[in-house]
Amino acid sequence: MYKTGTGYYCRVKGCSTFVTLDVADVFVSNLMARDTHRDVIETVISGHNHDEEIAEVKRDMGEAVQSEDFARLADLKTELDRLRSLPAVPTRVAKALSDVTVADMWAGMADGAERRQYLLDRGAKLTVEYSDDETARRFVFDAPWHEVAAA
Numbered sequence: 001m002y003k004t005g006t007g008y009y010c011r012v013k014g015c016s017t018f019v020t021l022d023v024a025d026v027f028v029s030n031l032m033a034r035d036t037h038r039d040v041i042e043t044v045i046s047g048h049n050h051d052e053e054i055a056e057v058k059r060d061m062g063e064a065v066q067s068e069d070f071a072r073l074a075d076l077k078t079e080l081d082r083l084r085s086l087p088a089v090p091t092r093v094a095k096a097l098s099d100v101t102v103a104d105m106w107a108g109m110a111d112g113a114e115r116r117q118y119l120l121d122r123g124a125k126l127t128v129e130y131s132d133d134e135t136a137r138r139f140v141f142d143a144p145w146h147e148v149a150a151a
Helices: 021-035 051-064 071-085 102-108 112-121 145-150
Strands: 007-009 018-020 038-045 092-101 126-129 137-142
Touching: 007 021, 007 092, 018 021, 021 102, 021 112, 021 126, 021 137, 038 102, 092 102, 102 112
Parallel strands: none
Antiparallel strands: 007 018, 038 092, 126 137
């Protein structure tokens, strides 16, 4: 379904499904207001490649040479080798469940724009399914945070 001026329409050839924004928004808002799953929080955990520590040891080595304190060089060289042998840790994103439910978080959002962005960021999808004779329709809401909560 794709958003147009007053609603969502289907782009599949031969499909004439159109759902007004009001109907879809009320459906999703009602589901979100009752969702007892906890919200998913993404936290960026910075990686580390030891470059800063290596640079600091190199500065210390330069200072040792400048002050002719050559006795320190062996220990600094050992530390430099140790730091260079350490594996780099890549930056990663960790997902965790928050302390609040989706319904509580939804209620605290300022406006429809914030709510829409929340749904877009999390990959939520609303689809419309019709009966074989196309007389009855039902909405199907895919909430990816439910999968995280179950894991």
